[in-house]
Amino acid sequence: MLTWNLATGPTPGPESGPAAEPSGEPSEYGPRDLARPPTGEGGPRRPVGEGVLTANPLYDTDRLSSLPCPAPDLDVRSPESVTEFLNALTDCLDEAWAAQFRQAGLPYDPPRRVFWTEEGTSPCRDYPSAAGAFYCRADQSIYIGAADVVEKWNHTRESVVYASLLAHEYGHHVQGESGLLEHYHEQRRLEETPKERNAWTRKAELQANCFAGTFLGAVSVTYPITADDRAVVLADASATADPEDAPDEERTHGSAENGRYWLDQGMREQSPGACNTWNLPDDDSLVQ
Numbered sequence: 001m002l003t004w005n006l007a008t009g010p011t012p013g014p015e016s017g018p019a020a021e022p023s024g025e026p027s028e029y030g031p032r033d034l035a036r037p038p039t040g041e042g043g044p045r046r047p048v049g050e051g052v053l054t055a056n057p058l059y060d061t062d063r064l065s066s067l068p069c070p071a072p073d074l075d076v077r078s079p080e081s082v083t084e085f086l087n088a089l090t091d092c093l094d095e096a097w098a099a100q101f102r103q104a105g106l107p108y109d110p111p112r113r114v115f116w117t118e119e120g121t122s123p124c125r126d127y128p129s130a131a132g133a134f135y136c137r138a139d140q141s142i143y144i145g146a147a148d149v150v151e152k153w154n155h156t157r158e159s160v161v162y163a164s165l166l167a168h169e170y171g172h173h174v175q176g177e178s179g180l181l182e183h184y185h186e187q188r189r190l191e192e193t194p195k196e197r198n199a200w201t202r203k204a205e206l207q208a209n210c211f212a213g214t215f216l217g218a219v220s221v222t223y224p225i226t227a228d229d230r231a232v233v234l235a236d237a238s239a240t241a242d243p244e245d246a247p248d249e250e251r252t253h254g255s256a257e258n259g260r261y262w263l264d265q266g267m268r269e270q271s272p273g274a275c276n277t278w279n280l281p282d283d284d285s286l287v288q
């Protein structure tokens, strides 16, 4: 039995937590990328190679536009209300990120939404799973259970926690669409030990926190997200980070301090360029 508690965080584990690995092992070896491949001559292309991570064109785009995104009232006892909330926020995320990709000259398709109420199967894993929410690159879908997520987050009524979780999973889709995810998976696979592989995973997870922050920051006026709400999501970022005493083999999401740091960095800066967790040659303490 899992106990999820905002104060202490969800039960730790390699695949648990809101910030589950973006695709899981099956998809890495399964269908590669179901998105349109880069179109032929003249069309926008996804970047490839080393620079995908460190110098992605997405990093050169402006702050996310402060589009109107008033949060619908959320009744966490009602799966319909949760689904409606998630759909409204995903509409905003689609609009915000599509604009960034246009500006970067990159192709973009929005993610598919699987806001489920019945158990099921994805190419990455069955659900419900220890991961309260996850992104599966193989079918480019965000999986969140409308009742499951509320239960796993201890029935919190703070809508901003669910918005942050959704924006984090969406951040993995952004990584997928910009070519980051595929390149990072390739590099991670070359590593020989879990410790070395986790160093890659943490950078991806902390970047997703930061991407989530850029969105929350951009919509904070219209949502609205108050100073109290910010404190709540930052506390949640700590709670869902790696536990302080986790062994190296299980450190996939970063320390509580870094989980907060990158979410906060995104909220303050609101631009994807502030989220480059891949190029910190002098200070990799931020991705521990």
Ligand SMILES: [Zn+2]
Pocket: 018, 019, 020, 021, 022, 168, 169, 172, 205, 208
């Ligand atoms: Zn994640």
